[in-house]
Amino acid sequence: MxxxxxxxxxxxxxxxxxxxxxxxxxxxxxxxxxxxxxxxxxxxxxxxxxxxxxxxxxxxxxxxxxxxxxxxxxxxxxRGADPARSNVDALLGLEGQAVSVVTSIGGQVRLANGETWTARSAAITERRDIEPGERVLVTAIDGATAVVVPAERN
Structure with a gap:
């Protein structure tokens, strides 16, 4: 020892x-x-x-x-961390506009940040298609697909 x-x-x-x-x-x-x-x-x-x-x-x-x-x-x-959301988190809640008809199977939307995404309507959306030009709101991202709902009209 x-x-x-x-x-x-x-x-x-x-x-x-x-x-x-x-x-x-x-x-x-x-x-x-x-x-x-x-x-x-x-x-x-x-x-x-x-x-x-x-x-x-x-x-x-x-x-x-x-x-x-x-x-x-x-x-x-x-404490001093950047509060800005990034990546997929930054897309949640982002508004956009339908470029083509968005169904529960597919479609395309152009988001407020200028990106065009493949999209599908969320399951909570009443069973109707989202028409081109209609405003949408991103509720989730599923792989490379934005899950959207129609945005409230002001």
């Missing part, structure tokens, strides 16, 4: 480097907190703590950081 105590600092440094590397790949702060816990284990070992106490200190520090520091840190970082 003397060998373990004598070379524990090398193990701690290797663990810290591994955790930092994984953190750079994931960017979730989980492995950063574990790396800081490992740093606590390294420091306690340099101060003369036995190997089992180093492990306990590293684990306790990592758990405390994961439970009490990581959540507020994530909230602060996501």
């Amino acid at each position: 003397d060998v373990v105590s004598q070379y524990a600092w090398i193990v701690w440094i290797v663990l810290i480097l591994i955790f930092i590397t994984v953190e750079m790949l994931t960017l979730e702060f989980t492995f950063l907190m574990i790396a800081i816990g490992s740093l606590g284990g390294l420091l306690s070992g340099l101060l003369g703590a036995p190997w089992w106490l180093q492990i306990v200190i590293a684990a306790a520090l990592a758990v405390i950081l994961l439970l009490f520091i990581r959540p507020p840190l994530l909230r602060v970082l996501k």
Whole structure:
């Protein structure tokens, strides 16, 4: 056991480097907190703590950081996130106009963003076709097909 105590600092440094590397790949702060816990284990070992106490200190520090520091840190970082929707989420609720007759099987619509999509009427639509020129509202995206309903008339 003397060998373990004598070379524990090398193990701690290797663990810290591994955790930092994984953190750079994931960017979730989980492995950063574990790396800081490992740093606590390294420091306690340099101060003369036995190997089992180093492990306990590293684990306790990592758990405390994961439970009490990581959540507020994530909230602060996501506070300034871009609220704009993108991709398929940006299409939901978008209005458009039927280019060809839209049935429950198919059709085409031109959306307000200028894109032309294949479309079909939603199941909630009363069983009628949506005529060309009629305004529609996108309720869902099913693969490459926009699921639409007639838009309310103003």
